[in-house]
Amino acid sequence: MNELAAVIPWLGTHKPRAARWVVIVLMITAPLIAAFFGRTWMRVLDFALLYVMLALGLNLVVGFAGLLDLGYIAFYAVGAYTWAFLASPHFGLHLPFWIVLPAGAAFAALAGLILGTPVLRLRGDYLAIVTLGFGEIVRIFMNNLNYPVNITNGPQGINALDPIIIFGWDISRNWQVTDNLSVNSLFFYYYAFLACVIGSVIFIQRMQVSRMGRAWAAIRDDDLAAKAIGINVRNVKLLAFSLGATFGGVAGGLFGAFQGFVSPESFSLMESIMVLAMVVFGGMGNLGGVIVGALILSFLPEVLRHHAVPLQQAVFGTVILDPEVLRLLIYALALILMMALRPAGLIPAHSRYSRPELLKAEPVPAEGRA
Amino acid sequence: MIRLLEARGIAKRFGGVQALSDVSLSINKGEIYGLIGPNGAGKTTFFNVLTGAYVADQGEFIFAGAELPRGKPHEVVARGIARTFQNIRLFRDMTALENVMAGHHIRMKANVWGILTQNRATREEERLATLRAYELLKYVGIERYADTISKNLSYGDQRRLEIARALATEPQLLALDEPAAGMNATETGQLRTLIETIRNDGVTVLLIEHDVKLVMGLCDRVAVLDFGKKIAEDVPAVVQRDTAVIEAYLGGAHHAH
Numbered sequence: 001m002n003e004l005a006a007v008i009p010w011l012g013t014h015k016p017r018a019a020r021w022v023v024i025v026l027m028i029t030a031p032l033i034a035a036f037f038g039r040t041w042m043r044v045l046d047f048a049l050l051y052v053m054l055a056l057g058l059n060l061v062v063g064f065a066g067l068l069d070l071g072y073i074a075f076y077a078v079g080a081y082t083w084a085f086l087a088s089p090h091f092g093l094h095l096p097f098w099i100v101l102p103a104g105a106a107f108a109a110l111a112g113l114i115l116g117t118p119v120l121r122l123r124g125d126y127l128a129i130v131t132l133g134f135g136e137i138v139r140i141f142m143n144n145l146n147y148p149v150n151i152t153n154g155p156q157g158i159n160a161l162d163p164i165i166i167f168g169w170d171i172s173r174n175w176q177v178t179d180n181l182s183v184n185s186l187f188f189y190y191y192a193f194l195a196c197v198i199g200s201v202i203f204i205q206r207m208q209v210s211r212m213g214r215a216w217a218a219i220r221d222d223d224l225a226a227k228a229i230g231i232n233v234r235n236v237k238l239l240a241f242s243l244g245a246t247f248g249g250v251a252g253g254l255f256g257a258f259q260g261f262v263s264p265e266s267f268s269l270m271e272s273i274m275v276l277a278m279v280v281f282g283g284m285g286n287l288g289g290v291i292v293g294a295l296i297l298s299f300l301p302e303v304l305r306h307h308a309v310p311l312q313q314a315v316f317g318t319v320i321l322d323p324e325v326l327r328l329l330i331y332a333l334a335l336i337l338m339m340a341l342r343p344a345g346l347i348p349a350h351s352r353y354s355r356p357e358l359l360k361a362e363p364v365p366a367e368g369r370a
Numbered sequence: 371m372i373r374l375l376e377a378r379g380i381a382k383r384f385g386g387v388q389a390l391s392d393v394s395l396s397i398n399k400g401e402i403y404g405l406i407g408p409n410g411a412g413k414t415t416f417f418n419v420l421t422g423a424y425v426a427d428q429g430e431f432i433f434a435g436a437e438l439p440r441g442k443p444h445e446v447v448a449r450g451i452a453r454t455f456q457n458i459r460l461f462r463d464m465t466a467l468e469n470v471m472a473g474h475h476i477r478m479k480a481n482v483w484g485i486l487t488q489n490r491a492t493r494e495e496e497r498l499a500t501l502r503a504y505e506l507l508k509y510v511g512i513e514r515y516a517d518t519i520s521k522n523l524s525y526g527d528q529r530r531l532e533i534a535r536a537l538a539t540e541p542q543l544l545a546l547d548e549p550a551a552g553m554n555a556t557e558t559g560q561l562r563t564l565i566e567t568i569r570n571d572g573v574t575v576l577l578i579e580h581d582v583k584l585v586m587g588l589c590d591r592v593a594v595l596d597f598g599k600k601i602a603e604d605v606p607a608v609v610q611r612d613t614a615v616i617e618a619y620l621g622g623a624h625h626a627h
Contacts, residue, residue: 203486206485206486206488207482207485207486209496210480210485210492210496211471211474211475211478211480211485211496211499212480212482212485214464214468214471214472214475215472215475217461217463217464217468217472218461218464218472218475220463221460221461221462221463221464222459222460222461222462224423224455224459225455225459225460225461226461226472227423227443227444228421228423228443228447228452228453228455228459228536229447229452229472229473229475229476229535229536229538229539230443230444230446230447230448230452230475230476230539231444231472231475231476232444233444239482243482285463351463353464353465353468353471353472354465354467354468354471354500354503355496355500356467356500356516356517358496358497358500358501359500359501359504361497363494363497364490364493364494364497365490
């Protein structure tokens, strides 16, 4: 949260407390503001939070450990399909979310391990190419595993996924308070996703300022020197890879539940690149930057989708650029401008891997220590 | 004299080049041992084989009574050998303090679960590691730059930081690869004091160096490599007068001294 607060221009640096309050208030009221513009925007907001989670997970791999992963969306797919297998009429299983979601995370982590073990010897461009291939392989598997035994239902995808049900409360239902006042389920999803995002941020922050976070930064900065100080490079890379995958898996499960439908086309290479763009755009390795990057790049295309067509019709009389084309154009432009103007990302603040204030800290009381 | 490291018949070939052939030497506990030789003599290769960066074609290292693992740098460090590099290799985007803390990684135990829950053991370990890293910065004399990103440090301070990071792994043997390269006379003098302090605090030092004055003044014993072979090993005063050594350094034309 402090990272986010620091992002706000002027206020963040001059009045950090006020900035923090602005962030908190914005986090809580965001769906209300979105609701003011219409239901579509609430959906966009919910999706934006999923992208924030994905970007946070990918940032752990790319930003912290410096492993360029172009197939990250495959882990998202693993999470989503796990939800589809374990909580939908497809196999007739309807397990509760507190089993399905961790299962999705675990399968994604396992996929990360399986992919990582042979592949993490590679570096830089080579790693990028192999992970790219892996991402496509997962998607093609999902597309074709409907014959001879129907597992994934092929390109049609799987329908009618169970929603998230917390203690018997189905958060996908609107809550009818009175006859003419109802609270839309999109609110509930927003807060559920927000809780996951906050949990992720806390987790990642703790990892960052720990021996693991420092080991990741070490292998990112200098692989050889990391070995020379005794870091088991392979294990530490694997950990980064599978932890990153875990976040992808959780986000995927939430996506499946939220959308109620999964199909292979949601997990194309373009999605991987989009998440990577969010990380790079926001500022690799910087949590606040990554969150802002993910939010901006998930809202921008939607804004275009809604305003580009009417605007073009008004100005030119016809639609010259399809919003989808425009989206790619904007992404490319954003990245090129970024490279030219702010190569370290939107918010290139320095990342911390230690807490120097510990130098003055009291010893942690030893009672109850094993 | 307790023998700390013994190299037995180390050989390493790169394609057509025999970088090391049958090199045997032994380093005693508590001494400063110099490894010198002309460019391309195989000094750095010896370092790389010793620290596990390369695997030797032949031979073995006995360290503190047991054979060192081959080609596993992290296990070699765990056994108690730390190294620095000829061309400084710091973690450039981390602060000086964080660099040293990273060096302490191998002596820390926190796992993912401990970090996630921030249990007492993890918090206390992190606190002690921070303190220790700061102490090491003080030891090499750059504690005022604890919060500086390491790539912004001056050249001499980067060298010191690299030594502090190596010391953070709690080595018995510290292997320094040309630590005085690119230093001026004052900095070299300070470095010399630092190396002596390190030795006096109980760490054995293996030193590769081009600065013959530094080596001769500092080392207890010196080995000389030439074309991958050990041509001399003795106290500096003897090595300095060795005809084979003089020939290696000044070329074959210098037969009649």
